[in-house]
Amino acid sequence: MTTAKLTDGFVASFDSRGAEVIVWDETLKRLAVRFSPKGGKFYFVQYRPKGEGARTRSARRITIGEHDGALWNVTKARAQARKLLALVDLGEDPFATRQAETKARLAAELATKATAEAEARAAEARKSETFNALLDLYVARRLSLRKSKGEAERLLRSDPAAKWGALHISEIHKKEIRTLLEEIATRAPAVASATYGELGPFFTWCVDRDLIHESPLAGVKRPPKPTARSRFLSDDELRLIWTAADRRGFPFGHIYKLLLLTGQRRGEVAGMTWDELDLEAGIWRIPAARVKNGQAHELDLPAEAVAILKEVRGLRLNDEHVFPKRGGEGPATGFSAAKRALDAEIEVIRREEAAEAGEKAPDKPLAEWVTHDLRRTAATGMAGLGVAPHVVERVLNHITNTKAGLVGVYQRHEYRDQRKAAIHAWGDQVAAARGQVPARTNVVRLRA
Incomplete structure (x- = not known):
């Protein structure tokens, strides 16, 4: 066993000649420096644990550090060795303690890694079970089988x-549903009731897939359906709306005028595509996928409607949508803001007309109206022109129980002449309300 009084100079200059050599310190027993074949110089202490059976226990070796003259030199190594050996003399086993600490650290690292991996898996699973993710699946696998897919999807x-959208399906409870339905009901009671009706099948589908134990809709009362509106617009109101729409311009000015002329639903007009239109023949063919009742519809267009659409076509804004969304794909959106702007424009026109007539400005705004009132006004107007109720329903593509069975097969051709006469007569009536042509008292009654 090689011994020496270890000094920094001795350790720095010692040459092991490519062999592994251990030199023990003469100043502090059980401290040594190991010179490796590759030139490394490592301080360590070696001891046998005290206590019962100490003689039979194997020696422990604890590496202190590698000699570099700064972080670890003889003085620092000797001081660290004294601390370790003092613990040994007190009956402790620093080697076992260090092993236990290392084992605990590795176990903690493994546990942290396992937790992170489990959280990552849970986050990934969570992404696939958010309301939006499940809604995509529901639309593809369940709603696609329904005729009224478009309206149901729009509501959801x-x-x-x-x-x-970002909530996990299990985080949606009765409280969240009641709050949402109440918020919708404050602005659109009918939409709140319809939304409730679509949430039921969706949550039932989630229960069937074992994503939730029970539907959070259970026990939540359906919002009451609003009393059916009877509001329809007078000729003067039609004139004001048309004039305001003219001023608002593209896209919503054109959309509101088409809503008035055709009597079709808001989403159908806003979502109109060029491939649905035959402007030379004056026909608009709406596919079943875009219709609330799931029934394809073919509509003859009044001359004024054709003129409006040709004007839009001349703008060459989009190859697909007649009224494209600003700065994005898909049809135009933002009816709420557009309606507020239209109402404000109507009030400007009313004040201007009062001033021109030397009259006092109106002290009250135009009686409240909603976009759907345009559809009701078209229906009322055609009925007033003598159009039979079932022909009006065909023009509007509105199915009643008495005729529903025939619509799917014969919708495109059923009462076609009568429908064409009715919509053109209504176009004339709108023009008359604007002072463009003489009013018609009724349409030529065609045999139904």
């Missing part, structure tokens, strides 16, 4: 998706 993707 509007308020519910906006409110709960």
Whole structure:
């Protein structure tokens, strides 16, 4: 066994000649420096644990550090060795303690890694079970089988998706549903009731897939359906709306004028595509996928409507959508803001007309109206012109129980002449309300 009084100079200059050599310190027993074949110089202490059976226990070796003259030199190594050996003399086993600490650290690292991996898996699973992710699946696998897919999807993707889109399906409870329905009901009671009706099948589908134990809709009362509106617009109101729409311009000015002329639903007009239109023949063919009742519809267009669409076509804004969304793909959106702007424009016109007539400005705004009132006004107007109720329903593509069975097969051709005469007569009536042509008292009654 080689011994020496270890000094920094001795350790720095010692040459092991490519062999492993251990030199023990004469100043502090059980401290040594190991010179490796590759030139490394490592301080360590070696001891046998005290206590019962100490003689039979194997020697422990604890590496202190590698000699570099700064971080570890003889003085620092000797001081560290004294601390370790003092613990040994007190009956402790620093080697076992260090092993236990290392084992605990590795176990903690493994546990942290396992937790992180589990959280990553849970986060990935969570992404696939958010309201939006499940709604995509529901639309593809369940709603696609329904004739009224378009309206149901629109209801689910509007308020519910906006409110709960990123939530895990299990985080949607009765409280969240009641709050959402109350918020919708404050502005549109009918939409709140319809949304409730679509949430039921969706949550039932989630229960069937074992994603939730029970539907959070259970026990939540359906919002009451609003009393059916009877509001329809007078000729003067039609004139004001048309004039305001003219001033608002593209896209919503054109959309509101088409809503008035055709009597079709808001989403159908806003979502109109060029491939649905035959402007030379004056026909608009709406596919079943875009119709609330799931029934394809073919509509003859009044001359004024054709003129409006040709004007839009001349703008060459989009090859697909007649009224494209500003700065994005898909049809135009933003009816709420557009309606407020239109109402404000109507009030400007009313004040201007009062001033021109030397009259006092109106002290009250135009009686409240909603976009759907345009559809009701078209229906009322055609009825007033003597159009038979079932022909009006065909023009509007509105199915009643008495005729529903025939619509799917014969919709495109049923009462075609009568429908064409009715919509053109209504176009003339709108023009008359604007002072463009003489009013017609009725249409030529065609045999139904």
